[in-house]
Amino acid sequence: MLEFARGQFLWLFALVALFFVVFFLARRWKRAAVTYGFIWQRVAGRVRPPAWKRLLRLLLTLLVSSAMLSSAALYAAGLQPAAQNETPPLLLFIVIDNSPSMRAFSYTHRQTRQNLAQDRAQQVLNSLAPEDRACIVHWQLGRPVAGPFLKRGDAAGPAPRTDYAPARPEELAGCLQAVGLPPHFAPAPAAVCAVWLLTDDPPALAAAPAPARLERLAPAARWATVGGLPCVVETFGEAGENAGFIEAVFRPSPAGSEDRGLLSARLRGRGKAGAMYLGFKRDTWEMDARSFELPLKVPHDLDSDGLDLLVQSEHDILTLDDFIRVPLPRSPIRRILILRPKGEEANPLLREGMELLLPGRKIEEREAVNGEAAESDLVVMDRVAAEPSARALLCFGALPPGLGEVEPAREAKAGLFEATAQRPWLGFEVPNLQLLAGREAFPLKSGVKLTPLATHIEAGVLLAAATGERDVLYVGYSPRQSNFLFVPEGPTLLQRWLNALLGRDTTLMPPLLPMAQSTEIDAGAFMTLEVRRDPDVGPGYAYGAESYRVVTGLDGRARIGPLEQPGLYRLLHEGRELARFSAYWVDEPEQAASFLPLPPLDERALVPAAREQTWIDWFPEILLWMALLGLVLEWLLWLAGITD
Amino acid sequence: MAQSLFTEQELARLRRLRLAGERVRSLALRGERRSRQLGSGLEFGAYRPYSQGDDLRRVDWNVYGRLDQLFLKLFEAPGQLRLLLALDAAPTMDFGVRNKWLAAKRVLAALGLVAQATADRVLLARYEDAAVQSFDASGSEQAFLEAVAAMTVSREELPSAAVRSALAARGRDTVLLAATDMQSKAGTLALLSEARRFGARAVVISLHADEELQPQLEGLTRLSPLAGNPLKLRIDARVLEAYRKEVEDYRRACQAAIRATGAGCIEVSSTVDLEPVVVELLRSGLLEGAR
Numbered sequence: 001m002l003e004f005a006r007g008q009f010l011w012l013f014a015l016v017a018l019f020f021v022v023f024f025l026a027r028r029w030k031r032a033a034v035t036y037g038f039i040w041q042r043v044a045g046r047v048r049p050p051a052w053k054r055l056l057r058l059l060l061t062l063l064v065s066s067a068m069l070s071s072a073a074l075y076a077a078g079l080q081p082a083a084q085n086e087t088p089p090l091l092l093f094i095v096i097d098n099s100p101s102m103r104a105f106s107y108t109h110r111q112t113r114q115n116l117a118q119d120r121a122q123q124v125l126n127s128l129a130p131e132d133r134a135c136i137v138h139w140q141l142g143r144p145v146a147g148p149f150l151k152r153g154d155a156a157g158p159a160p161r162t163d164y165a166p167a168r169p170e171e172l173a174g175c176l177q178a179v180g181l182p183p184h185f186a187p188a189p190a191a192v193c194a195v196w197l198l199t200d201d202p203p204a205l206a207a208a209p210a211p212a213r214l215e216r217l218a219p220a221a222r223w224a225t226v227g228g229l230p231c232v233v234e235t236f237g238e239a240g241e242n243a244g245f246i247e248a249v250f251r252p253s254p255a256g257s258e259d260r261g262l263l264s265a266r267l268r269g270r271g272k273a274g275a276m277y278l279g280f281k282r283d284t285w286e287m288d289a290r291s292f293e294l295p296l297k298v299p300h301d302l303d304s305d306g307l308d309l310l311v312q313s314e315h316d317i318l319t320l321d322d323f324i325r326v327p328l329p330r331s332p333i334r335r336i337l338i339l340r341p342k343g344e345e346a347n348p349l350l351r352e353g354m355e356l357l358l359p360g361r362k363i364e365e366r367e368a369v370n371g372e373a374a375e376s377d378l379v380v381m382d383r384v385a386a387e388p389s390a391r392a393l394l395c396f397g398a399l400p401p402g403l404g405e406v407e408p409a410r411e412a413k414a415g416l417f418e419a420t421a422q423r424p425w426l427g428f429e430v431p432n433l434q435l436l437a438g439r440e441a442f443p444l445k446s447g448v449k450l451t452p453l454a455t456h457i458e459a460g461v462l463l464a465a466a467t468g469e470r471d472v473l474y475v476g477y478s479p480r481q482s483n484f485l486f487v488p489e490g491p492t493l494l495q496r497w498l499n500a501l502l503g504r505d506t507t508l509m510p511p512l513l514p515m516a517q518s519t520e521i522d523a524g525a526f527m528t529l530e531v532r533r534d535p536d537v538g539p540g541y542a543y544g545a546e547s548y549r550v551v552t553g554l555d556g557r558a559r560i561g562p563l564e565q566p567g568l569y570r571l572l573h574e575g576r577e578l579a580r581f582s583a584y585w586v587d588e589p590e591q592a593a594s595f596l597p598l599p600p601l602d603e604r605a606l607v608p609a610a611r612e613q614t615w616i617d618w619f620p621e622i623l624l625w626m627a628l629l630g631l632v633l634e635w636l637l638w639l640a641g642i643t644d
Numbered sequence: 645m646a647q648s649l650f651t652e653q654e655l656a657r658l659r660r661l662r663l664a665g666e667r668v669r670s671l672a673l674r675g676e677r678r679s680r681q682l683g684s685g686l687e688f689g690a691y692r693p694y695s696q697g698d699d700l701r702r703v704d705w706n707v708y709g710r711l712d713q714l715f716l717k718l719f720e721a722p723g724q725l726r727l728l729l730a731l732d733a734a735p736t737m738d739f740g741v742r743n744k745w746l747a748a749k750r751v752l753a754a755l756g757l758v759a760q761a762t763a764d765r766v767l768l769a770r771y772e773d774a775a776v777q778s779f780d781a782s783g784s785e786q787a788f789l790e791a792v793a794a795m796t797v798s799r800e801e802l803p804s805a806a807v808r809s810a811l812a813a814r815g816r817d818t819v820l821l822a823a824t825d826m827q828s829k830a831g832t833l834a835l836l837s838e839a840r841r842f843g844a845r846a847v848v849i850s851l852h853a854d855e856e857l858q859p860q861l862e863g864l865t866r867l868s869p870l871a872g873n874p875l876k877l878r879i880d881a882r883v884l885e886a887y888r889k890e891v892e893d894y895r896r897a898c899q900a901a902i903r904a905t906g907a908g909c910i911e912v913s914s915t916v917d918l919e920p921v922v923v924e925l926l927r928s929g930l931l932e933g934a935r
Contacts, residue, residue: 029866029876035736035827035856037869039890044877047886 173227438482
């Protein structure tokens with residue numbers, strides 16, 4: 001039997017009957033009374049073709065016309081052999097695992113497993129029978145999501161990138177059951193539903209018998225069940241090594257260290273780790289180990305957004321875990337300005353001392369000029385009473401006018417100090433200064449806004465300090481005409497002051513955070529914090545949210561994470577950056593997925609075996625050929641003069 | 645009935661032509677024209693039904709014995725001109741928007757009316773009629789016209805014995821006017837042959853309808869001839885051209901056959917005006933009298 005995709009168009013067959021009616025109406029004989037009947041008979045005998053010719057012409061015309069009209073009607077009605085509908089339609093769920101491990105690169109195929117799976121899904125789609133439908137399932141934000149019903153020839157479409165695709169069979173079964181059947185599948189014959197799972201890490205599934213229609217697709221042992229539906233698994237690519245970060249911790253260095261911090265990392269395999277300083281230089285290491293500690297020697301004055309660390313091994317198939325971006329915490333003191341009296345030569349001891357105390361900073365030294373702005377993170381004023389704009393001030397023998405005045409220089413003998421009581425709020429302990437001595441000592445006048453730290457018996461207050469919006473340390477000794485920089489107590493004092501100053505910037509967030517973990521911060525009560533991902537996505541981008549809002553509780557604490565995309569994040573409060581951290585992708589089961597290549601399935605087995613064709617299958621073609629041959633025959637007969 | 649043949653204007657014109665004929669006759673000598681007197685002559689003229697008051701001596705008792713009806717035997721005087729109006733009543737005559745049959749009757753009726761002024765007797769018959777109607781000059785114009793109008797188309801026939809005998813009786817004093825469309829030419833030619841045999845002068849008025857010569861037909865047509873078998877034909881220009889040629893050849897052959905009998909022939913369309921035809925015949929001297 002024949003079947004029709006659009007049976008309503010069979011009404012077009014009425015055109016054939018209509019054509020016959022019109023044709024014969026047009027051929028009706030008009031009656032006319034005439035005389036000279038014998039002459040008409042004679043004329044008719046001479047000009048009229050014989051009856052068989054007229055009959056032949058009539059039959060050809062009717063044959064050609066009715067065959068062409070019938071062909072048109074059959075074409076419009078979508079005639080097709082019934083063999084294709086003898087088997088029930090198939091609803092095939094093509095589940096494409098788009099977990100990160102599917103991004104593993106196949107060196108044999110020069111593609112990722114994901115691309116291979118997508119191509120395979122397209123092949124399967126193209127192999128469906130016309131009435132079959134397919135539904136592609138991906139994971140998005142950790143949940144399986146089914147796409148629309150697709151038919152043969154439709155495009156499979158790209159899979160969304162996600163870093164969470166837990167292939168839990170129960171979730172997948174719920175998703176498949178929620179899809180239902182395409183509208184045209186109902187009513188009977190009942191549809192065959194099956195699952196074609198394209199993954200690199202097949203879950204453990206219970207065995208199940210193969211559906212009758214798909215028996216040739218795979219051996220019986222390869223069929224399993226998902227949510228009651230028969231499922232067959234196919235994998236792609238080849239197994240390979242993967243050496244990637246599975247743990248990374250960054251610890252910033254103390255203030256006096258030349259390094260910015262220390263990165264401790266642990267790798268999944270043996271690989272080569274390298275670091276790339278943005279805008280600075282590229283450095284590489286041969287870290288042929290499973291773990292390493294890497295001191296990050298980045299200048300403190302480098303205003304970098306981060307440090308990219310890469311891990312590579314030979315034929316590292318999964319590149320997602322090869323990338324970690326380390327945000328370097330900004331030091332509050334990255335530039336130092338030393339001001340000296342006009343006309344005086346530079347004091348190399350003072351410069352060297354500052355380089356030792358704050359290594360890696362950019363130091364500028366110049367004479368003080370009246371009215372010229374002095375701006376830096378730390379301004380060292382050597383007997384210069386300027387009013388600089390700075391985070392911290394180190395004043396030798398002079399004070400900014402706003403803080404107070406000092407008395408003229410006088411000689412101060414060593415060992416005649418009297419230390420005042422310690423000030424805990426300073427954050428550091430004043431060392432024993434009794435060995436200090438100097439020919440030039442500048443005692444403070446009364447009324448200054450600094451807190452005295454030590455008083456000379458003969459001269460008065462020679463050490464004072466202040467904290468607040470900016471830290472100020474006053475030293476009444478001249479760095480040139482005293483032994484302040486030569487005895488241990490002087491640099492110790494400066495070192496402690498600087499450590500307290502640098503340690504006042506609290507760290508809200510750990511600089512490195514695994515994406516799937518969360519961390520607790522303590523930022524203050526009822527603060528609305530925003531976690532925003534850096535738009536520079538890097539190689540590990542995925543599908544998911546890029547910013548979050550967090551409100552701290554009464555105790556000022558909040559929890560951040562897990563995050564959905566790896567990358568560099570900023571923690572903002574009312575637009576002000578509080579911290580910067582990097583989320584990196586670690587999913588040990590995914591990274592260690594035991595990939596087992598399975599032999600590919602024959603997608604051609606999706607379509608049932610073809611039956612023996614009969615003349616009915618060729619009926620439309622027969623009609624068309626009859627029409628064509630009729631036309632040719634009529635033309636030839638006309639050429640030969642047989643018909644008129 | 646007469647009004648169905650002629651309008652008053654046409655009748656008036658015909659009467660004027662008749663008066664002209666009568667003037668000619670009054671100037672002619674006795675015996676130079678054919679006699680119009682029936683009854684007292686030597687040659688049998690015709691029969692007419694008996695009516696009350698007729699002379700019983702003229703009753704043809706032989707006919708009475710055969711037919712059981714009384715007929716008077718009429719005789720003509722010698723030297724009288726007789727005009728025999730013969731109508732071909734074949735079915736093909738009843739054709740045309742301007743009907744050929746009506747045209748034939750109008751032509752013959754007009755000629756008969758005019759001839760009553762010049763001829764002694766006007767005889768009227770269809771080819772197949774068993775009796776010939778006779779009208780003399782003194783007869784009623786109305787009766788003559790009614791007799792013509794009452795004639796109907798019948799069927800194709802050869803001339804009857806009555807018509808032949810009308811020619812045979814006084815052939816040399818007889819002028820035969822035959823109106824036909826020549827589609828059944830056997831009857832007409834037989835009549836002309838008889839006329840020639842008995843020395844009668846003959847003229848054939850050959851009638852045709854315009855749509856016979858130029859048929860307005862096209863496409864698939866079921867032709868129903870008034871005489872003959874129907875046929876189906878797809879008519880196009882080629883067919884029409886062949887038909888016209890055949891008709892033309894046929895009519896030309898008919899005219900030749902007519903002239904071969906020594907008769908005259910006038911082609912008349914059924915749409916033609918009546919008066920020119922009558923005038924043409926009068927000018928031909930056909931009705932002027934015996935030879």
